[in-house]
Amino acid sequence: MPASDLHEGIQRLSGxxxxxxxxxxxxxxxxxxxxxxxxxxxxxxxxIATMEQAVETMGLGEIVEIWFVTExxxxxxxxxxxxxxxxxxxxxxxxxxxxxxxxxxLAANAEPDA
Amino acid sequence: xxxxxAACLARQALAAGDSALAGSIAERLLAExxxxxxxxxxxxxxxxxxxDTDAALDDLRAVASAEPANxxxxxxxxxxxxxxxxxxxxxxxxxxxxxxxxxDPGVLESALEVLNVQADSLDTSAAVLxxxxxxxGWPDLAERHARTAVNESPERVDVRLTLAEALWxxxxxxxxxxxxxxxxxQAEECVRAAVMRAHILSERGRTAEGQELLDRIGxxxxxxxxxxxxxxxxxxxxxxLPDVADITLPAEILGQSNGTVETAAVxxxxxxxxxxxxxxxxPAPASAQEDAGGRGQAEMPGEAAxxxxxxxxxxxxxxxxxxxxAAGSVPxxxxxxxxxxxxxxxxxxxxxxxLTDTEEPSADEMLPAGPEGASDSNxxxxxxxxxxxxxxxxxARHLIERSDWREAERVLTDIVTANDPDVxxxxxxxLEAVAHRDLRSSAWKLLGxxxxxxxxxxxxxxxxxxxxxxxxxxxx
Numbered sequence: 198m199p200a201s202d203l204h205e206g207i208q209r210l211s212g213x214x215x216x217x218x219x220x221x222x223x224x225x226x227x228x229x230x231x232x233x234x235x236x237x238x239x240x241x242x243x244x245i246a247t248m249e250q251a252v253e254t255m256g257l258g259e260i261v262e263i264w265f266v267t268e269x270x271x272x273x274x275x276x277x278x279x280x281x282x283x284x285x286x287x288x289x290x291x292x293x294x295x296x297x298x299x300x301x302x303l304a305a306n307a308e309p310d311a
Numbered sequence: 312x313x314x315x316x317a318a319c320l321a322r323q324a325l326a327a328g329d330s331a332l333a334g335s336i337a338e339r340l341l342a343e344x345x346x347x348x349x350x351x352x353x354x355x356x357x358x359x360x361x362x363d364t365d366a367a368l369d370d371l372r373a374v375a376s377a378e379p380a381n382x383x384x385x386x387x388x389x390x391x392x393x394x395x396x397x398x399x400x401x402x403x404x405x406x407x408x409x410x411x412x413x414x415d416p417g418v419l420e421s422a423l424e425v426l427n428v429q430a431d432s433l434d435t436s437a438a439v440l441x442x443x444x445x446x447x448g449w450p451d452l453a454e455r456h457a458r459t460a461v462n463e464s465p466e467r468v469d470v471r472l473t474l475a476e477a478l479w480x481x482x483x484x485x486x487x488x489x490x491x492x493x494x495x496x497q498a499e500e501c502v503r504a505a506v507m508r509a510h511i512l513s514e515r516g517r518t519a520e521g522q523e524l525l526d527r528i529g530x531x532x533x534x535x536x537x538x539x540x541x542x543x544x545x546x547x548x549x550x551x552l553p554d555v556a557d558i559t560l561p562a563e564i565l566g567q568s569n570g571t572v573e574t575a576a577v578x579x580x581x582x583x584x585x586x587x588x589x590x591x592x593x594p595a596p597a598s599a600q601e602d603a604g605g606r607g608q609a610e611m612p613g614e615a616a617x618x619x620x621x622x623x624x625x626x627x628x629x630x631x632x633x634x635x636x637a638a639g640s641v642p643x644x645x646x647x648x649x650x651x652x653x654x655x656x657x658x659x660x661x662x663x664x665x666l667t668d669t670e671e672p673s674a675d676e677m678l679p680a681g682p683e684g685a686s687d688s689n690x691x692x693x694x695x696x697x698x699x700x701x702x703x704x705x706x707a708r709h710l711i712e713r714s715d716w717r718e719a720e721r722v723l724t725d726i727v728t729a730n731d732p733d734v735x736x737x738x739x740x741x742l743e744a745v746a747h748r749d750l751r752s753s754a755w756k757l758l759g760x761x762x763x764x765x766x767x768x769x770x771x772x773x774x775x776x777x778x779x780x781x782x783x784x785x786x787x
Contacts, residue, residue, distance in 0.1 A: 224727070224760040234782060239759045240775035246768030 200226050203306055207282060210298040212290030217242055218282040229285050232270075242283050245274045264292060277303035314340055314533045314558050318349035330357055335564050343558050346500055346531040348374045348381065355387060364391050376498040377531050379469040382413035382422075389425040401425050410438045411469060412446070437463060441473045450480035468497040475504060480544070482736040484511045485743050502531055506538045513549045516709050525550050533558075703729075704740055716749045720757075723750075727757045727764070734765050745777075752781040 200218050204227045207216040215230030217238030225242040233240055249260045263274040271290050274283045280303045284295060321336035334357050340350035351370040358367035368391055374384040385408035392401035405425035413419045423430055441456035457474035464470055475490035488511050491504040498504070505528050512521035528538060533556040542548050703726055710719035723744060731737050741761060744754035755778035762771035 219763075222730075222764055222766075224763060233779060236756050236759070236775050236779045236782065239756065239763060240772065240779060243759060243763055243768045243771035243775055246763070247772050250768055 203280070203282075203302065206302050207284060207299060210284070210295050210302075212286040213284045213295060214286050214290075216282060216284040218280065220279045221281065225281075225283075227283075229283075232285065238283070241272070241285075242274070242281070245283060262296065273299070275299055275303065278307040280306060312558055312560060313555065314344060314347060315349065315536070317558050317560055318347070318353065320560075321350070321353045325353060325356060330360060332564065333357060336560065339560060339564065340558060343556070344530060344533050346373060346377055347533065348377045348384075348531070352381075352384060352387075355384075359387060359391060364395060367391055373500070375468075377500040377502050378537075379472050379494065379498050379501055380411055380503070382408045382411035383415065383418045385411065386413070386418045386422045386425075389422055393425050407467065407469060409433060410436055410442070412439065412442055436460065438467065438470050438473070441470070441477070445473055445477055445480070450477040453477040454481060466497075468494055468501075471497070472501065472503060475507060476541075479507045479510075479541075482733055483739045484514060485739045487511065500531055502528055502537045503541065506541045509538075509550060510542065510545075510548060514705065516705055516712075518549045522550055526553055529553055529556065704736065707740060708743070711744060711747060711750065714747075714749070716747075719744070719750060720753045723754065723757050727761045730764050734761075737761050752778050755781060 200220065200223070204216055204218045207213060207218060207227075215228055215232060215237075217225045217227035217229065219225040219242070225238045227238045229237040229241065231237075245263055248263065252258070252260050261276065263272075265272050266288070269288060270285055271288060271292060272283065272285045273292055273295060275281070275296070277300060282299060282303060284299065286295065317336055317340055321333045321340070324330075324332040324336065333353055337350045337353040337357070340347050341354070344350070351374045355367040355370035355374070358364070358370065368388065371384045371388050371391070374381055375388070378384065385404045389401045389405035389408060392398070392404060402425065405422040408418060408422035409426070409430075413422070419430065426433075437456045437459035441453045441460050444450070444456060445453035454474065454477035457470060457477055460467070460470040461474055471490055471494045475487050475494055478484075478487035478490060487507055491508050491511075494501050494504040495508075505524055509521040509524040509528070512518070512524065525535075525538060529535060532538070535552050535555065538550075538552060542550060542552070703722060707719055707722040707726060710716075710722060723741065726737060726740065738758075738761070741754055741758040744750050745758065747754070755774050759771045759774035759778060762768070762774055
């Protein structure tokens with residue numbers, strides 16, 4: 198499945214206002230609800246990837262998901278096989294249900310060797 | 312007679328104790344080619360014998376300027392400084408001679424004598440490792456050690472030259488050009504740096520300027536030995552090596568010698584296009600110490616595509632891993648390209664011939680930037696001959712030069728999307744692009760994308776941040 202199709206599916210999850218999705222080794226694509234402009238998806242995913250790298254370098258293992266909240270936004274980053282995704286939503290976003298939905302979507306589109 | 316054969320005759324005369332003959336031949340050579348390093352070396356050795364240290368050092372300075380990696384010149388300098396009682400400089404020059412890995416045992420022995428040490432008691436320095444790796448055809452490792460060596464000895468022009476050459480072999484032409492400039496500041500007649508700069512100019516579509524620079528090298532290196540050695544490692548290049556100048560020695564000089572050059576039976580450097588032939592056959596003793604390096608470099612063609620392709624990171628983070636694989640097109644040799652330019656031009660839209668050199672091995676870059684066939688409609692008029700190897704990278708640079716920002720952005724996007732396996736080459740191009748104000752925001756963003764594709768999330772985050780900042784400033 199192309200990343201754009203998966204992106205559409207993620208955007209339909211309840212409470213999600215923006216998402217970026219990509220395969221490992223590809224360019225993050227999507228739209229964070231206009232936040233950050235065209236650079237937004239890349240900047241957020243690269244920053245999260247930097248944190249992942251730091252955590253792995255410290256020997257703390259591989260991050261499966263990252264969630265953070267600011268005064269008006271929640272952000273959830275997940276990986277599943279080759280697929281990686283970052284979603285954002287308001288404070289009302291139900292993170293648990295988005296996590297489940299996202300996990301299902303990514304798993305359903307997992308590639309054979311993932 | 313080739314100049315190198317004449318220089319060899321002079322060295323033979325010198326070895327036989329016939330200083331007059333050696334001097335005559337050296338003067339004859341220098342009358343024709345005023346900066347010819349082998350002739351200068353002979354004159355320096357004669358001056359050393361005559362205890363004229365100043366004159367010898369003058370000649371050696373010129374040799375070191377033209378050939379910063381000439382170990383023999385450094386070894387003689389060391390002896391002369393020692394004779395003057397300047398032990399600091401003597402040791403420094405001797406150390407440099409040793410680190411240049413001289414192939415001639417006599418040169419090594421002379422340098423070790425000044426250092427007053429045995430060869431096995433010397434530490435292996437970063438400069439030596441850089442040179443060894445470069446000679447072995449591992450430019451990425453050479454670069455790493457050369458950078459360490461440059462930090463340790465920023466004044467060492469030979470180390471800078473090693474770094475420049477490693478970068479050149481990696482296809483990082485912008486970085487190489489910057490190092491070549493530093494080399495040229497300290498060694499303005501450096502032939503090797505000039506050859507690399509000539510090639511870089513030609514790769515940027517400034518073939519005429521590159522050719523002119525290459526032609527000028529003939530004053531110092533009339534057989535274009537170094538040019539043959541370096542350019543011989545490329546599959547294809549646009550430069551034309553000028554004819555080799557011969558020298559006629561007067562009959563009285565030839566009469567004094569036995570008329571034969573010991574190594575003259577071996578083909579002259581000019582007889583072979585590729586570096587292996589030229590270096591192995593070079594009879595000039597002054598260059599003997601470089602043979603090992605030359606052979607190593609000559610083995611580079613065909614290897615470089617693998618050399619520049621980075622290994623995928625062990626852990627695939629959100630930042631991902633490198634996916635590209637070297638494209639498997641059949642490389643063209645220089646001769647093939649020269650023999651059939653029309654064929655190349657005809658094929659460039661339908662096949663993916665490997666284009667420029669082994670350091671820049673992307674196959675798909677041959678294609679025009681987009682489906683519109685931009686290179687057909689907008690190809691630079693001053694480059695009809697360049698069609699055979701006008702790559703997407705060149706096209707992007709050309710558009711940037713023409714300030715065609717929209718089209719340049721489109722071509723750069725294509726390049727990033729294509730995920731060229733030559734990561735450093737894409738790095739270099741995008742870093743060039745960010746220098747242009749109108750392209751800066753999109754180029755930083757593309758650089759971020761490229762860093763993400765190649766598993767460098769920290770660099771990607773920085774690039775995206777810069778893109779966001781530039782965009783923010785523009786909007787403000």
